Amino acid sequence: MAGERLSKAMIKTMTTYFDRNLDRDERKAILKPWAEEARALLKLALPLIAMQLAQIGSLTADVIMVGELGHEAIAATGVGAVLFYFTWLIGYGPVMAVSPIVAQILGAHPNDRARVRAAVRMGLWAVALLCLPLMTVLIWAKPILIALGQDPKIAAMAEPWVHAVAFGLPFALGFGVLRGFAAAIGRQNAVLVVAIMTVLVNIALNYVLIYGNLGAPALGVQGSGIASAIAYAFSFFAMLAFFLLAPSFKKYRLLHRFARFDRAKFAEVFRLGAPMGASMLFEAMLFNTATLMMGTFGAASVAAHQIAMNVGSITFMVPLGIGLAATVRVGLHAGARNIEAARRAGYTAIVAGAGFMLVCAVVIALIPHTLTSIYVPTSDPKNAEVVTLAVTFLYVAAIFQLFDALQVTAQMSLRGMKDAQAPMWIAGLSYWLVGFALAWGLGIWAGMQGLGVWIGLAAGLAAAGFGMVARFELLSQRKLA
Numbered sequence: 001m002a003g004e005r006l007s008k009a010m011i012k013t014m015t016t017y018f019d020r021n022l023d024r025d026e027r028k029a030i031l032k033p034w035a036e037e038a039r040a041l042l043k044l045a046l047p048l049i050a051m052q053l054a055q056i057g058s059l060t061a062d063v064i065m066v067g068e069l070g071h072e073a074i075a076a077t078g079v080g081a082v083l084f085y086f087t088w089l090i091g092y093g094p095v096m097a098v099s100p101i102v103a104q105i106l107g108a109h110p111n112d113r114a115r116v117r118a119a120v121r122m123g124l125w126a127v128a129l130l131c132l133p134l135m136t137v138l139i140w141a142k143p144i145l146i147a148l149g150q151d152p153k154i155a156a157m158a159e160p161w162v163h164a165v166a167f168g169l170p171f172a173l174g175f176g177v178l179r180g181f182a183a184a185i186g187r188q189n190a191v192l193v194v195a196i197m198t199v200l201v202n203i204a205l206n207y208v209l210i211y212g213n214l215g216a217p218a219l220g221v222q223g224s225g226i227a228s229a230i231a232y233a234f235s236f237f238a239m240l241a242f243f244l245l246a247p248s249f250k251k252y253r254l255l256h257r258f259a260r261f262d263r264a265k266f267a268e269v270f271r272l273g274a275p276m277g278a279s280m281l282f283e284a285m286l287f288n289t290a291t292l293m294m295g296t297f298g299a300a301s302v303a304a305h306q307i308a309m310n311v312g313s314i315t316f317m318v319p320l321g322i323g324l325a326a327t328v329r330v331g332l333h334a335g336a337r338n339i340e341a342a343r344r345a346g347y348t349a350i351v352a353g354a355g356f357m358l359v360c361a362v363v364i365a366l367i368p369h370t371l372t373s374i375y376v377p378t379s380d381p382k383n384a385e386v387v388t389l390a391v392t393f394l395y396v397a398a399i400f401q402l403f404d405a406l407q408v409t410a411q412m413s414l415r416g417m418k419d420a421q422a423p424m425w426i427a428g429l430s431y432w433l434v435g436f437a438l439a440w441g442l443g444i445w446a447g448m449q450g451l452g453v454w455i456g457l458a459a460g461l462a463a464a465g466f467g468m469v470a471r472f473e474l475l476s477q478r479k480l481a
Contacts, residue, residue, distance in 0.1 A: 037341070037348045041325050045352075047188040049321030051179075054195035056310075056317050061199070063310050065206045066224050067375055071386055072154060073221050074375075075302035079150050079295055080158030080225075082288040083141055084165050087134040089284050091173045093277020094126035094269045099180035099324070100331045100415050101268060106184065107335020113252050116185075118262040120254055122269045123177040125261075131170040138166040150295045154302075157221055164225030168232030175232065178239045184328050187249065190242045194235055202231035275420035279411065279427040286431040286439070286460055290453050293443055301450045304389035307375045308454075312397040312404070315360040319353030319405040323412030326350075330416025343476035346413030350469060353405035361401040368394040393454050400458035406465030410472045419475055426467040435460020 066073045101119045105112055141162035145155035175194075182191045205227030212218025219226065243249040287309065294305040326349035333342035364371065368391040369378060375390075376383045407430075411423050439456025442448045448455070 033341075033344060034348065037329070037344050038352070041322070041329055041345065041348050041352065044183070044186065044188065044328060045322045045325035045349075047192045048183060048324045049318050051188065051192045051195040052317035052321045052324075053314070054192070054199050056314050061203045061206060062224050062228065063306060064375060065203075065210055066221060069210070069220055071303035071376065071383065072157065072299050074306050075151075075295070075299040076154050076157035076221050077161055077224060078291055078302050078306040079145055079154060080141065080161045080165075080221075082291050083138060083144060083158075083162055084169070085284060086281075086288060087137055087166075087169060088172060089277065089281045091127060091130045091134055091169070091277075092176060092280065093275075094123055094130070094273035095173055095176040095180065096276045096280070096415070097269045097273035098123040098177050099184045099327050100418055101265075101272065102181055102184035103328045103331025103416065104335035104418065107332040108337075115265070116181075117252055117254055117256065118265045119269070120177060120181045120252075121258055121260070122262055122266040123180070124174060124258075125266060126269050126273070127170060127173040127177060131173065135166050135169055138162050138169075148292050148295075150292065151299065154295065154299060160222035161225035164222055165228045168229030171229075171232040171236040175236045175239055178236070178243065181254075182239075182249075183324055184331070185252075186328075190246065190249070191239065194238045194242065197238060198231050198235040201234050202227055205230055272418060272420055275424040276415060279420070279424045282424070282427040282431045283407075283460075283464070286435050287457065289436065290439055290457055293439065293453050294450060296444075297449045300385040301389060303376070303386045304393055305450065305453075307372060307386070307390040308393035308397050310375070311364065311371050311394060312401075315357065315364070315401060316404055316408070318356050318360075319408050322349050322353045322356075323408045326409055326413045327416040330413045331418075332416075334417050339476065342417060346410070346416070346472050346476060349409045349413055350406065350472075353409040354402055357401040357405035361398040364394055364398040364401070368398075389450055392451055396451070396454040396458055400461045403458070403461040403465040407461060407468045410465070410468035413472050414468065414475065417475060419471070422471050422475075423468060426471060427464055430463035430467055431460045434463045 062077065063074060066077050098119055102116050105115050105119065109115075142155045142159040145158060146152055150158075179188075179191050182188050206224055208214050208216045209219050209223030209227050210221075211223075243252070243254050291302065291305060291309075294301040326346060329345040329349070330342045333339075333345055369387070371394060372378060372387050372390045376386055378387050411427075414420075414423050435456050437456070438459045439453045442452025442455055443450065444452075446452055
């Protein structure tokens, strides 16, 4: 079988490379296919990594700029973001399906623009269908947060932020569809340009609307939400302009017959996207639930949690970018029915992501106070509790860096093979049977509070990481249908 042949080839690569009887050319021949895959992966991944860093840079700017208003403002945007990203995650399932669908189409038929266009069109249709009910949920932000045990004062501060950012939801999801298409056809540099421009727009609007500069009213936390919504709209329309005007995109004629319904592609977008979205929802809602649990411990715990989460999110963008590239690389090989190349692409991504995060773990463990000082003045006695908690959480974040890399690169490699059901179950069991159970048990029942919650998060990621890698090992040994 192809999987058995590749397994033997991998063993041979590891055991024979250091054979003293091999000359230099023979050693190069052993590593050549892996080196070629690594180059192709990194060529695709680097702009995607930069794009992800630009996007998290925008969120980091929000936290830092809102932080000038005090740790309660950070807490308000943190718990408000739980609701917004819950709706975003529900809508993001069909969005994630676009990239592997397009990659496999092009892997099998490189010039099939009609089916590519239909997949992107149905992805945008799905966004339009889902957004109105999702935005409606956000109207009741304050009562929902209070019902979830949040401080009424923090919930009241969060509500205007949620109401404002809700208008950016359809544009955020629409941009995701266009981004997935661009990555699948190898034109991700355009996405990077738009992402950087979006960060600049968001920071500028934050400066104006949060603090009331340039004659604008000082809207505080609400101003940050308005800035984010406008930035989301900017990213979508700027990306759409690229597709309509740039020659490399224009030939796909994405808006051609936009009103035409494609039943098969619409069903595939939801059939593949629903379990993908559920997998992502299981993970994200564990972290969002952790934020809500932190809210029951006080504003200082929420602020410290947001700081540690933001640091971890920044480092996570690199393996996430590698994973996005792996979806395309594995998808192209899977579409061409080359299981050996698909397996090699997946493992190249897994190793690259894990290696990077090991370095990040060491850095975070060495300088947690320095990282915390970026977000709040550590010399201010008012922030003493926040600083102490943030440093503690960062130590735990350093531990789960490797597990985070394993789960995201392996899961996205599985997406390239259109494997969605099994990763969904792995995610659900890992994050909730393991992660949530430990977070609640240690944090609330055992009285460890924030530290217990973070230990639960680390355990959930570890289970998911090993589970996703095991699934990829199993599936990539099977002959493609």
